[in-house]
Amino acid sequence: MTKRRIAALMLGLMIFPTGALAQEAATASGQLAQAEEAYALASEALDRAEYDRAIELYLEIANARGARADAASYWLAYALAKQGEMQAALARISEVRATYPTSEWRDDADYLLAEIRGQAGQNVSDDMSPEEASAEEMRMYALNALPVSYTH
Numbered sequence: 001m002t003k004r005r006i007a008a009l010m011l012g013l014m015i016f017p018t019g020a021l022a023q024e025a026a027t028a029s030g031q032l033a034q035a036e037e038a039y040a041l042a043s044e045a046l047d048r049a050e051y052d053r054a055i056e057l058y059l060e061i062a063n064a065r066g067a068r069a070d071a072a073s074y075w076l077a078y079a080l081a082k083q084g085e086m087q088a089a090l091a092r093i094s095e096v097r098a099t100y101p102t103s104e105w106r107d108d109a110d111y112l113l114a115e116i117r118g119q120a121g122q123n124v125s126d127d128m129s130p131e132e133a134s135a136e137e138m139r140m141y142a143l144n145a146l147p148v149s150y151t152h
Contacts, residue, residue: 035061039068046079054079070096070103081116089116
């Protein structure tokens, strides 16, 4: 359920606070809270390098296709890559790119794709359009041109 739908239901609840609308608003609010809690738990597991637990939680969130599904799909791919499951990670990245083309996580997914492919010695731009491949090459050149600074 989208945040816009939840807001509309909450507004309706304020105007007409009884009946099925109130029940639906309460259910939607509970689902959103549950999804946020699962996302926070998954992020904590990832921070502690508990990749199996993070994968389990992110997979649940991603498959629900609700709030944070795009972010969960990206972090799921990241956790899979950390586990060494590169093919599964690449499949999830492809899903993020195809299912959520306008997501704020799209660029991160592209970078993760490039990183995984680069580590495997593969061509970074295998499944990209010529425009995407050119843009990706420019990003990689720019990143490689950045000076490295060391702090002690």
